[in-house]
Amino acid sequence: MNDKTPFLDIRHARKSYGSLEVIKDISLTVDRGEIVAIIGPSGSGKSTFLRAINDLDPLTGGEVWLEGTQVNKKLPHRQYEKHINQVRQDIGMVFQHFNLFPHLSVRGNITLAPKMLKGLSDADANKLAEEQLDRVGMLDRIDFMPSQLSGGQKQRVAIARALAMKPKVMLFDEATSALDPELVEEVNQVMKKLASEHMTMIIVTHEMGFAESVCDRVLFMDQGVVVEEGPPSVIFRNPESERTRNFLRKHLEGVRS
Amino acid sequence: MGLDFSVVPKFMDVILLGGLWTVAITVCAALLSFFGGIFFAVVALYAPAVIRLPMRAFEWVFMGTPLLLQLFLIYFGLVQVGIDLPAFVAGVIGLGLHFAVYNSELIQTAIVAVDKGQMEAARTLGLSRGQALRKVVVPQAVRDVIPPIGNNMIALLKDSALVSVIGVSELTLSAQLAIGRTYRPFEFYLVAAVVYYIINLGMEYVLRKIERRIALAR
């Protein structure tokens, strides 16, 4: 890998369900340590695009490359499975509905994958869990069950679970959309902290204020295409496209009212 | 003829030993039916069609015919192909397979009902499909169906009486033994019924405890 190779490189991504095209030729490169927000109306394809990055929703066309490795390589089934399980360890993902494993404690949620996939001993895995929980301010809940936590706490544990794999990039799929308004801030704080630690992040979000304050770059998506992209100061203050302006007008009104 | 319970104490050790065998066969068959049920459920949902379809036929036959008939098939069928199993083992296999099929139905429904996000989250961490099933999806599904599986286990206890017919000297056969010596069927079947009832109460008690513990862990 030379210096010209982008950190994360998505080339001509396309996805369709039958005749319905949900992603129409999107290309995106992300540098190491960069924080990119993807905004847009629901049904714009932004979540599908995010989920294509770790091949959870496979693309029907185009390539995804992470540090010189193609994520969505075409391989025979067995080899592909081996390959993708390896690559996914480098790509952390946080879901709207947390998806914590309800039958495992907070500790169990975090140590499961490191123990299974990286062969960590119980002691090392515990230490790792403690570190990551401390990072999200949840160390005191290490022996709780997920059902005993609030939504914001669950999401922080979910972030710690993803971080425990030491990922190169973190994907956030509307991480605060399912939360009660008063619980949003604690999750935002954690994400801001990761930003200050220069974690590479791609964030699908409805929160314009958060996107503006944290991200280096904003993509506005609509109907499967990137309508406009640029630094937050431009996208939020001075967008070029009429569609972006319309979306922001509606959305910011909604936020303020 | 009338009733005369005075002969009962003399045979009480035989009856109680039979009761122990009943507990033993119930526990062994319950374990087989539990793990067999998980195995059948995973096969029924995820195996390729060449395995899945014969499996469905097998389930269909096991659910559509009497347990007693199945016990005869297993016991005498195995003898015919040259495998002479002790009656106890044949009984455990028969009871265990029969209830594994019923447990499998429950577990299949529960696996399908586990939130899709659970598989996604596990795959995102890099777990393979098999690992995600084993560590994330199946444990949740099984936990969800512990109460109805428990009810199947209680049904299994009562159906374990059937293995007396293929010569396992459990509670029912022990009662018959005592009856053969004393010609007092009413007394000894009643005593056997009481012992079954007590084991049944014990099982229900344990099951309620497990259910409560699961409810608390949620």
Added chain:
Amino acid sequence: MDTDLMLKVYPFFLKAAWVTIELSLLTTILGLACGALGAAARLSRLAFFRFLGTAYVSLFRGTPALIQLFLLYFGGPQIGIQLDAFQAGVIGLGINIGAYMTETIRGAIIAVDKGQTEAARTLGMSRFQTMARVILPQAARLMIRPLGVNINALIKGTALVAAISVVELTYTAQRYIGSTYKPFEMFMLSGALYMVIIYVAGRAIAWADRKARIA
């Protein structure tokens, strides 16, 4: 597989299947009667009846049907009950499945919305009238499917009477296994007939369920 043998003996299995059908029908009728009585007792205002109902369900569901059958058939004469094997089979199995049906029927009655009782009582209907005209017709629809599950178990349960030598399907299979040493073939013959009986019963129940839903 010895098809010649199967062709030779299948008439005996057919005859035995009729006995199984007869047993199943009579047991169903007796079971439903016991279940209705049991449910009435369990829902009674009188604690004594409730106790009787609860004891019935607990004792008959808490012990093996086979033991109950043996107690009645072999032990019955000691307390003055003389029954032939077929009669003992129907009565023993009927009372046993009745305990399960008690819970099914009671469950369906309880599942009818409480507001229905309140509405009927508000109109001035008596407790009995409310039950007969408002609750039971609704509960009847709810109980057909779960009673179907009971009946399915009952049909397979009739195999137990083989142990008291009623010449039905399982007994016939057992006899021919003993004399021909062809367990697999005999299982095929009798198993297929059981599955036909269960299939037909299942269709009948589904039909009744559909009817009840339209009405």
